[in-house]
Amino acid sequence: MKLVTEKRPMTSRLFRFSAPIVSILVALFVAGFLLLAAGVNPAQAYLEMLQESLGSTYGLSETLVKTTPLIFASLGVSLAFRMQLWNIGAEGQIYMGACGATAVALFSGIESHFLMITAMFLAAFLFGGLWAGVAGVLRARWQVNEVIVTLLMNYIAILGVDYLIYGPWKDPKGFNFPLTAQFSEAARLTEFFDTRFHSGFFLALFCALIMYLFMERTVWGYEIKVIGNNPKAARYAGMRTGLAIFFVLFLSGAIAGIAGFSEVAGLQHRLQHGISPGYGYTAIIIAWLAKRSAIGVVIVSFLMGVLLVGGDSLQLSWQLPVAFVYAFQGLILFFLLASDFFVHNRLKLVRGEHHA
């Protein structure tokens, strides 16, 4: 007898929707033993995590602040996934978007809040888009693998931003510390309820809606899906796949770039090292879990926000080491990804030949 995996002939709808929930429960159960070993009551810890991330205006505001860049970046990544293009470069595109928005904020001299924010948004869109567009051209024209190009361009983007903040964009009044000057009030997104929650979140929801309509209700969206599923058939049908590849990667990077805009205009109010603590990489996991759906991206990003913000409370309330928090978050992701495998595959015991 041996254990084999095989593809399920059909995936049950019920199973597909319940699998993530079940897997989170299993993960919490397993992580509970970790907590017990650390001398913490798991039920109390989970309650505290929920309390911390959702139980107050403040907690909720922080969770949404965290959710915002994740939505943008994951929408970008998932758009490319739709066409079987793997954009691993959302991190770099966030940096480029932030870079574009900062250039406008620092040097345009626009005084009107509305015009300033619009210009910053467009700059971020363009910078992020062109950055990913490089990979698009290389892929469309010369079949260069976009995984490698987008990934490596992350490092270039981050180092490029470092160059600017250590050099020409350094705040002249900042004692030579590597920061740009703080943005004027005109270049800041509105904050609400005396928290850090800012209008970038609504923009993210709006973006998700547009993306949903674009994919489901337009010919372009349809073409992207067809090309993704079967490029040969698409070419037979007269679709211009090369152009579509560039277009989709451009758009993918542009949307990720908006995350950079939203972070500098809504939260940081200046450009500095480490503006994204890895949102672009988390976005890949989110896009995968969300099954390429725009609505799914919003939901999973929010859950990820809860997980990240709630993780702080483990350190705060029980003085657990940070490594424990990482292990805990890793465990949850591990089970989520595993559940996805079991939705599409099943384990089966088969008898060896001589038994038959």
Add this chain to the structure above:
Amino acid sequence: MKKFVLLALALMLILPQFAATTEANDKKIKAGFIYVGPVGDAGWTYAHDQGRKAMEALPFVGPSTYIESVPEGAESARVITGLVRKGHNLVFTTSFGYMDATLDVAKRNKDVIFMHCSGYKSAENVGNYFGRMYEPRYLSGIVAGKMTKSDILGYVAAFPIPEVIRGINAFTLGVQSVNPKAQVRVVWTQTWFDPGIERDAADSLLDVGADVLAMHQDAPATLQAAEARGAYVIGYNSDMRSFAPNAFLTAPVWNWGPLYSKIAQEVKDGTWKSEAIWAGMEQELVQLAPLNDKVPAEVKRLVEEKTAAIKSGELHPFAGPIKDQNGEVQVAAGSVAADGDLLGMNYFVEGVQGTIPK
């Protein structure tokens, strides 16, 4: 009798409340610390945590909390607010990248006192503090300059910011005060804490012939590299000799305990006010770790003399004439660099081989 019982009952109800109020008046300090690295880094964060423990030993200071490996930038504001929401009334944020976040949280929580380490901003309820690490750095340069045979010294440096540049310059001036031929080579790692990258940088310096290394990093990887290759090394942050018993010469180290205790005392007495603290060897905030026995007695004596001179104010490591790498005079003969110039230092002195990214 009945009345007596009632009175007794009433007293029993009231008395604990009195006890509770007196306790509340004797309000303890509940301090919180934000750390940029893990407490086990053996360096920067470890040194701050030693200071925290020293402060915690005071009778009026309650159990304190720390949060480790908090990313710099806007992300940190949430963690700082978390401490405030948990009832901490004195919060230390111990890395430069927390500056904006500290001020932002402080603006929303006027009844909490914040102390930010290594920045330049302050507010009514935010003070900032740092140490004149360049003083023991200079002394460690004297030791390195005396001990090198190849006249090539290696310096593993984190980020090209004024704090680090100041340290490299002070070290180099110390080296050149006893060995004008020696050169200091700098490698940037662009990280505070990454033992792998730090080790690579240290190895590359040993490869070009450096026989004494110094470093401005939070991990002891440079020490381990020197130990493995039979070179000498100057530590930093804390006395790291256990990582390199043979290679370790000395280290400029932080001694946060007295300062943290003093701040806690001021907060308790109600005498705390926002100020920019920049204390040196005289106040014992920065020190030079005991020298290795391999250092000859005459060098030890020299270091002792110079230590006394620095403490008395007779010797300032940045006393002119000081020229930069291009030979331009940065500090004129007969004067010393002003604190403002030291805080924003953005040039290498003569004798440093390396560039500052601009």
